[in-house]
Amino acid sequence: LAALAVLAACATETPTSTELVPPPEGRGFQLDEGDFNLPAGEEGLYCMRLPVPASYGDRPLFVRQIESRLPAGTHHFFMAYNTEPVDEQVGCFPSGPYVSTAEADQHDGGGGKLMFLSGEGEYSYTLPEGYAFYLPTGAGHLVTSHHVLNTGDDEREMYGRFNVHTAPAEEIAHPINQLNCLLQDIWIAPHSESTVSGTCMAPFDLDLVVLASHAHQHLRRFEMLLEGELIYESKDWDSPDIVTLAEPRRMRAGDGLEFRCTFRNDGDQWIVFGTGDYGEMCAIMSQYAYPPERVNEVPPSLGTIIYRDGLAAELVETTDLDGPF
Structure with a gap:
């Protein structure tokens, strides 16, 4: 980093x-x-x-x-x-x-x-x-x-x-749009610490411009890795780092952006995906542009949901879909 x-x-x-x-x-x-x-x-x-x-x-x-x-x-x-x-x-x-x-x-x-x-x-x-x-x-x-x-x-x-x-x-010259990946498979046993992860795949060549994350109060560490290299880390759940890259990072079509959330459960109930005292989330909330040669082209919003811990899913265009992603 x-x-x-x-x-x-x-x-x-x-x-x-x-x-x-x-x-x-x-x-x-x-x-x-x-x-x-x-x-x-x-x-x-x-x-x-x-x-x-x-x-x-x-x-x-x-x-x-x-x-x-x-x-x-x-x-x-x-x-x-x-x-x-x-x-x-x-x-x-x-x-x-x-x-x-x-x-x-x-x-x-x-x-x-x-x-x-x-x-x-x-x-x-x-x-x-x-x-x-x-x-x-x-x-x-x-x-x-x-x-x-x-x-x-x-x-x-x-x-x-x-x-x-x-x-x-x-x-x-380079309009940007959102790139979001959400993991919904979160199960953290009482009185334990565990890491969950997912990978979102680029559907075409793109440049990452802004890196940011979202989780709740049980988070200990959020990480993003591009082809095995750690490119983002945040340890504050309520004030996550928003990293604007002076030099955008290229993702080629098919490249995977892995994200990991490490949670600590000090309570007596399981932590699961959702909101409330025992609800958690693990999501990339970032922004991207087309490569520089595609001047003035507006990219679509991209998003995906990963339903199983450790799996990968391709980002899809979400511009015309309902919902924040």
């Missing part, structure tokens, strides 16, 4: 300020999902639909950088993009923006395709020059999926602030 060239991937566990200086006019916009209070001992999902500013019209957006400010009590945070228009900020659920864990899928509260993930604290990631995340139209909206958990004895004040930095199309 010491040999990895990291362009920009930083996080601090405790935010020093909720304030963000907005991007320059015409180069981005700021989003605020609002403030809310989380009672002691409660777990839930706060989800808002936030429109893209009308000044962007219906032309494509190219996102080069995202900054976030999220407080302690953030279990994890996903930002997704939805092509449907909304006129104003609105909660994702009939009852409003917040529901308890039992009432919603904690990983797909408002629909759309994932574009950014974050943990608590101050996060920022910036793509290499000429690269940007592609959004097909500014007429859509962004969805905040803020999974929160208060393990303390006092009520917590919660919030979410974000800067979305954009670039004009003429500055972007």
